[in-house]
Amino acid sequence: MSLPGLELACVLLILGTARAQIPIQCGSPAHVESGECCPPFWGDGSPCGSVSGRGRCQDITRETPQERGEREREQRNSRDFRLWWPTFFFRQLCVCRGNFGGADCGECAYGWQGAGCQARRVVTRRDISTLSEVERERFVRLLTQSKVILSQRYVIYASGSSAPNSPLAFRRASVYDVANWVHYVSAKSIRTSAEPYYGHRSAAFPSWHRMYLLHLETEIRNLTGDDAFTMPVWSWAGKAGCDVCTERLFGSSQGGGQLSGRFGSWQVRECRPMGPFWGVGEGCVASGYFGNDKVG
Numbered sequence: 001m002s003l004p005g006l007e008l009a010c011v012l013l014i015l016g017t018a019r020a021q022i023p024i025q026c027g028s029p030a031h032v033e034s035g036e037c038c039p040p041f042w043g044d045g046s047p048c049g050s051v052s053g054r055g056r057c058q059d060i061t062r063e064t065p066q067e068r069g070e071r072e073r074e075q076r077n078s079r080d081f082r083l084w085w086p087t088f089f090f091r092q093l094c095v096c097r098g099n100f101g102g103a104d105c106g107e108c109a110y111g112w113q114g115a116g117c118q119a120r121r122v123v124t125r126r127d128i129s130t131l132s133e134v135e136r137e138r139f140v141r142l143l144t145q146s147k148v149i150l151s152q153r154y155v156i157y158a159s160g161s162s163a164p165n166s167p168l169a170f171r172r173a174s175v176y177d178v179a180n181w182v183h184y185v186s187a188k189s190i191r192t193s194a195e196p197y198y199g200h201r202s203a204a205f206p207s208w209h210r211m212y213l214l215h216l217e218t219e220i221r222n223l224t225g226d227d228a229f230t231m232p233v234w235s236w237a238g239k240a241g242c243d244v245c246t247e248r249l250f251g252s253s254q255g256g257g258q259l260s261g262r263f264g265s266w267q268v269r270e271c272r273p274m275g276p277f278w279g280v281g282e283g284c285v286a287s288g289y290f291g292n293d294k295v296g
Contacts, residue, residue: 055105
């Protein structure tokens with residue numbers, strides 16, 4: 001694939017229906033075997049909320065049987081599942097109508113809100129330096145909750161084998177760690193560490209990072225029930241030092257990879273390929289500290 005094509009693939013990891021993580025209702029061998037991920041909408045119990053007119057389950061490949069056989073043969077020998085997103089896992093997905101969104105069409109697309117998703121959601125992002133002490137503490141508290149509470153909505157893909165066509169496995173992770181996995185899998189190089197990280201060093205950078213942050217912000221709202229939660233910005237230009245590297249915010253470097261403050265106990269999840277087939281054998285293990293892994 002050409003570099004522009006791979007850049008597009010990285011953007012689609014975020015823009016796609018399942019947004020690169022796997023809906024928890026579809027994280028089972030049976031769903032992968034069937035190739036279908038069309039969860040029921042909680043409001044009416046129908047797949048993709050079809051009864052309520054929110055969406056419908058569709059075969060997004062629109063392949064003939066011969067085309068499907070050819071694609072599956074190529075996928076089995078693929079070195080990177082991202083090049084086959086999302087058909088590496090599923091062919092049938094919820095396609096939402098209008099302003100509805102989410103894996104089951106049970107929520108609003110980004111930028112919309114309300115029962116019918118007809119009201120615009122306008123967010124004013126404030127510089128973190130303008131937040132009051134109460135507002136800063138609220139931000140850190142809700143961010144911490146996202147790290148220690150398991151996601152009830154998504155699982156992440158992992159495999160203990162680097163062999164092509166090895167069994168797929170899905171693991172539970174916290175809301176923050178699910179978002180961290182999305183960032184990792186979108187930004188990593190395609191085969192070797194010597195190659196560029198396309199999500200960061202390319203034209204794809206602003207597009208998919210914006211969608212990534214919108215995803216994390218939405219998931220923190222869903223987790224905490226705080227619909228007014230927004231991610232602040234940090235304007236660092238022209239500053240001589242890191243004014244957010246304080247004990248009350250993100251902590252300061254203590255050397256040796258250690259961080260002071262509340263985030264110093266967060267455990268790092270190191271994800272790396274377990275063989276020559278990137279994206280086929282993925283291992284995510286705890287390594288060092290920058291966070292803990294307790295379940296809320």
